[in-house]
Amino acid sequence: MSIFEYAPAPESRSIVDVRPNYGLFIDGEFTDGTGAPLKTVNPATEEVLSEVATGSDEDVDRAVRAARRAFTRVWGPMRPADRGKYLFRIARLLQERAREFAVLETLDNGKPIRESRDVDVPLAAAHFFYHAGWADKLEHAGLGPAPRPLGVAGQVIPWNFPLLMLAWKVAPALAAGNTVVLKPAETTPLTALLFAEVCRQADLPPGVVNIVPGAGETGRAVISHPDVDKVAFTGSTEVGRSIARAVAGTSKRLTLELGGKAANIVFDDAPVDQAVEGIVRGIFFNQGHVCCAGSRLLVQESVHDDVVAALQRRIGTLRVGDPMDKNTDLGAINSAEQLARIRELTAFGETEGATCWQPEGELPGRGWWFKPTVFTDVSPAHRIARDEVFGPVLSVMTFRTPDEAVAKANNTTYGLSAGIWSEKGSRILSVTSKLRAGVVWANTFNEFDPTSPFGGYKQSGYGREGGRQGLAAYLQGDN
Amino acid sequence: MSDRLTVRKTYKLYLGGAFPRSESGRTYEVTDAKGHFLANAARASRKDARDAVVAARGAFGKWSGATAYNRGQVLYRVAEVMEGRAAQFAEEVAAGEGISSSRARAEVDAAIDRWVWYAGWTDKLAAVLGSTNPVAGPYFGFSLPEPTGVVAVLAPQRSSLLGLVSVLGPVLAGGNTAVVVTSTARPLPAVTLGEVLATSDVPGGVVNLLTGDAAEIGPWLAEHADVDAIDLAGAPAPLAMELERSAAGTVKRVLRAPAEEPDWTADPGLSRLRPFLETKSVWHPIGV
Numbered sequence: 135m136s137i138f139e140y141a142p143a144p145e146s147r148s149i150v151d152v153r154p155n156y157g158l159f160i161d162g163e164f165t166d167g168t169g170a171p172l173k174t175v176n177p178a179t180e181e182v183l184s185e186v187a188t189g190s191d192e193d194v195d196r197a198v199r200a201a202r203r204a205f206t207r208v209w210g211p212m213r214p215a216d217r218g219k220y221l222f223r224i225a226r227l228l229q230e231r232a233r234e235f236a237v238l239e240t241l242d243n244g245k246p247i248r249e250s251r252d253v254d255v256p257l258a259a260a261h262f263f264y265h266a267g268w269a270d271k272l273e274h275a276g277l278g279p280a281p282r283p284l285g286v287a288g289q290v291i292p293w294n295f296p297l298l299m300l301a302w303k304v305a306p307a308l309a310a311g312n313t314v315v316l317k318p319a320e321t322t323p324l325t326a327l328l329f330a331e332v333c334r335q336a337d338l339p340p341g342v343v344n345i346v347p348g349a350g351e352t353g354r355a356v357i358s359h360p361d362v363d364k365v366a367f368t369g370s371t372e373v374g375r376s377i378a379r380a381v382a383g384t385s386k387r388l389t390l391e392l393g394g395k396a397a398n399i400v401f402d403d404a405p406v407d408q409a410v411e412g413i414v415r416g417i418f419f420n421q422g423h424v425c426c427a428g429s430r431l432l433v434q435e436s437v438h439d440d441v442v443a444a445l446q447r448r449i450g451t452l453r454v455g456d457p458m459d460k461n462t463d464l465g466a467i468n469s470a471e472q473l474a475r476i477r478e479l480t481a482f483g484e485t486e487g488a489t490c491w492q493p494e495g496e497l498p499g500r501g502w503w504f505k506p507t508v509f510t511d512v513s514p515a516h517r518i519a520r521d522e523v524f525g526p527v528l529s530v531m532t533f534r535t536p537d538e539a540v541a542k543a544n545n546t547t548y549g550l551s552a553g554i555w556s557e558k559g560s561r562i563l564s565v566t567s568k569l570r571a572g573v574v575w576a577n578t579f580n581e582f583d584p585t586s587p588f589g590g591y592k593q594s595g596y597g598r599e600g601g602r603q604g605l606a607a608y609l610q611g612d613n
Numbered sequence: 614m615s616d617r618l619t620v621r622k623t624y625k626l627y628l629g630g631a632f633p634r635s636e637s638g639r640t641y642e643v644t645d646a647k648g649h650f651l652a653n654a655a656r657a658s659r660k661d662a663r664d665a666v667v668a669a670r671g672a673f674g675k676w677s678g679a680t681a682y683n684r685g686q687v688l689y690r691v692a693e694v695m696e697g698r699a700a701q702f703a704e705e706v707a708a709g710e711g712i713s714s715s716r717a718r719a720e721v722d723a724a725i726d727r728w729v730w731y732a733g734w735t736d737k738l739a740a741v742l743g744s745t746n747p748v749a750g751p752y753f754g755f756s757l758p759e760p761t762g763v764v765a766v767l768a769p770q771r772s773s774l775l776g777l778v779s780v781l782g783p784v785l786a787g788g789n790t791a792v793v794v795t796s797t798a799r800p801l802p803a804v805t806l807g808e809v810l811a812t813s814d815v816p817g818g819v820v821n822l823l824t825g826d827a828a829e830i831g832p833w834l835a836e837h838a839d840v841d842a843i844d845l846a847g848a849p850a851p852l853a854m855e856l857e858r859s860a861a862g863t864v865k866r867v868l869r870a871p872a873e874e875p876d877w878t879a880d881p882g883l884s885r886l887r888p889f890l891e892t893k894s895v896w897h898p899i900g901v
Contacts, residue, residue: 260749276741278882371864378861383854390864547838547863566895570762576897583748587756587892592841593864601756602744603892612882 140453143460145247150238152324156186158193158347159330161200162340167193169348174323177244177466178457178501186323189346194315194355197344201286201313202361204341209313210283218269221309223336225262228255228301231332235325239297240457242324244466244502245420247458257582258301261600264584265305268605272310275602277611283311284387284610285363288356290377292369293319293468294423294524300326302599303366304343305584310608312364315344317356321469323347354380362386364608368425371522371548371593389597389607391425391589393522394550397543398428398579399533399565402437404555408577410444413528416553416579418452418506421464422526423472425594426551428579430519432539435532442510442530449506450493464526467502476504476525483509483518488529514545522548536561540568549591553579572598624654624800626661626824627807629668630817636660641825643800646711654800657823659833662792665821666839669763669790672818677760677788681736688732688785691813695725698809702802706774709799723878724778731782734886738787741883742890751899758890760788761866762841765834767827767848767856773799775877777806780846781820783885789842792821792834796847800824828852835859842866842889846874 155171157164167187174183189197209217228235235258236251243250272281287307291299296318307314318326326345333343346352350373357365358380364387367377371392381388398416400409416428433441457465467473484490488509497503504525512519512529519529533539543552552571556562562576572590575581582588587601598604624643625632634640637658643651657665676684695702699721707717738758746754764784769776773796784791795803807822823830827847834840835856843860845853848870857867868888 375861375864378864379858382857382861382867385869392864562897566893572891572893574893574895576895578752578896578898581748581750581752581896583746583750583754586746586748586754586894586896587744588894589892591761591891591893595864596866598892601746601894603742603756606887 140461142456144456145237145240145458145460147237147241147458150234150241152183152238152241154184156184156323156327158187158189158197159327159343159345160193160197161344162334164330169193169352172320172347172349174242174321176241177468178498180500183241184324186327186347188348189317189352189355191355194346194352194359197315197346198286198288198359198361200341201315201344204339205283205285205313208339209342210311214270214272214311217308217311218266220336220338221262221266221269221305224332224338225259225266227332227335228259228262232256232259235297235328238328239325240465242322243293243296244457244468246462246465248460248462249420254295254298257584258297261301261305261584265309269309272605272609275605275609277606277609279612281609281611284608285312286361287312287314287364287366287608288359288362289314289316289366290353290356290369291316291318293322294420294425296322297325297329299368300329302368306599306604307608308342310605312608313342315346315356315362317346317348317353320347320349357381366607367391374595387607390595391597391599392593392595393548394425394427394590394594395430395520395522395546395548396426396428396551396553396571397430397432398553399432399539399543399555400434400437400441401554401556401561402434403557405557406437406441406444409441409555410448412553412555412577412579413445414448414452417528418464418526419580421467421504423468423524424580426573426580428553429523429528431528431530432533432542433530435534438532442508445508446491446493449508452493452506454495454503454505455498464506467504467525470502472524473502473504476523476527479518479521479523480507480527483516483529486516488512488516488518514542520546536565540565544570547593550594551575622652624652624804624824626655626657627804627811627820627822628661628665629821630811632807636664643798645708651708652801654804654824657794657825657830659830661823662830662833663837665792665823666763666834666837668818668821669792670839672816673762673790675816676790676819681739684786684788685732685735687814688728688735688782691809691815692725692728692732694809694813695728698805699725702774702805705802705805709773709801710771720772720775724775727775727778727782731786734786738886738890742887742892746894748896752896753899754894754896756892756894758787759893761889761891762789763839764789764791764889765837765840765843766791766793767831767843767845768793768795768803769847769874769877770796770798771874772877774802774806776846776874777803779877779881780844780885783881784844784889785819787886787890789889790819792840793823794827794830794834794847795822795824797826831856832859835865836862838863840865842868844868845870
């Protein structure tokens, strides 16, 4: 097979002005933090991008007090239509500055510019636009005639979709009339801080959005602050459990969006080429740093060899490398720590008897990288079939009957998402109804939209983000 | 009065559609509000709780997979059968709660009406809580409510029948199966309710009623890996916090209890249905 080589097509980083230092964003101002500053690094080059202040307990307290003041005096009493207009402004500003956000996201996170440009940033803007419209229509959300905001929301988000997860958290909270204290992930604080500038350009009243970067300690301070009424977290199941424990016995409301180990089920009647595209999108989108990634491929036994061969052929054409190159399919692994975890779990794959396959090709010398990886001969008891790898690693298993496919798909403590590939509508609907997962993609995978509620069953968490259902997380009603 | 000696009932557990004694062989004395002996109720053990979870999990597929119309008819049937035994329920409620027979009868009537209310909800939940999602792309998207799974219910301590039905009804209407720990001091109406459920086409295992002590059995249910949610209605404050913390280990959905046991005659709305329903969003491409 001949290989088409592409000339490099790098996106310019000149559009974004990465400052050498960033402060905390509290009460509408950038201020110094009293926590130890963190250095945020470009995972593709290991270059230090900026030094970012972090929030101590006192800083978090300051942020919560600012949020409470803003809730009581400004944002709570404001006309709902005006709250909506601020959110529309923010949506427009995100669109106007989309290129800047995309470049900064790729620099800080390592994801391909194609994805930050075409997925993360447009979807973030869409989330604000969608929720802006809800602000003056909450009495139609099905929560009674006069639903009320909860107050101050403490929100902790992950590093895999830094701006998009901010949008999923901040947009519904604000639309419902709450104010927020948000802690971005330790390794990816920059787009949240650029978002703070957007809030200033929108003339959002001070204190409505407060952004306090930091590591786990800062997150703990946010979720355990006594004047926080609502906690929302996206991240690992392990941390989710500790947050649920910390919130126990309080009156704080909690929603959790945690890990996953999604099954992607391919039936023998599925068009192989389409399914292969979906499998690739399911597990290699964002380097597999996706809680709903299709990390377990369940293939009907009769087509296993054909599907795996076609998949390997397709993976051979994926381009791994410079995230700023517009041709790149897989970017850098976000951190050395995450790379170590991926390596540890894939090592288990081999020692437990699965067969590892990776495409040919060199990885860049600097930065953190992992090749797209496929394990075959995987048994449901293997750690690579049970644990969330959160990397570009696919475990392939087989099944014979639809019942066996469902049983294997549901054989996990997680329940965030699932995929099914078949040309037969009745089979799709039947299998879909039996899968214990919060999102099911039929003949597609990893699609997201603000109108579509997203969230898990079982230990993938509770509560929904997006849609009318997602508003319930930020409102108290009579119903 | 006739001089006939009455035949007393043995109050047992309701587990997997049968009425076993506690595997532990333990019982405890149940008295009326004035302290007079009423019965020796079974004191359920950890093992009984685990058996009940197995039964509830086993029954989940059939109950959650039944049509909403069917589930509604079965719950309505519970109301029908209860109506016929209203006098017996009223007697047990009056004795246990120390209220007048007319107030007890009103509680029973309200409990029967609560089943009717929830029976009517089964086939409306999808329309009221679900949605079609106008996503920005060539996909048909919809979201449906689905039952959470096996729900552990610590029933209210004070209101032994209306409170019990008020917490059990929404769990069943949503398609979940239940493991219930009854009011500790007032367990008798719950056992009689078990007899009603057993003769109302509710499949065995869908409801499991354990008489005993919530403080003893609750912790096992809160940490049980095959329990998906817990309703803390009948847990006193210090226990409730401990159970919520324990439930976090398996990311259970937790319905907290208010500080005071509420007035169960109030319109419940959807407040007890939502906590035990998940939302599943489905995407399918539109094309030719």
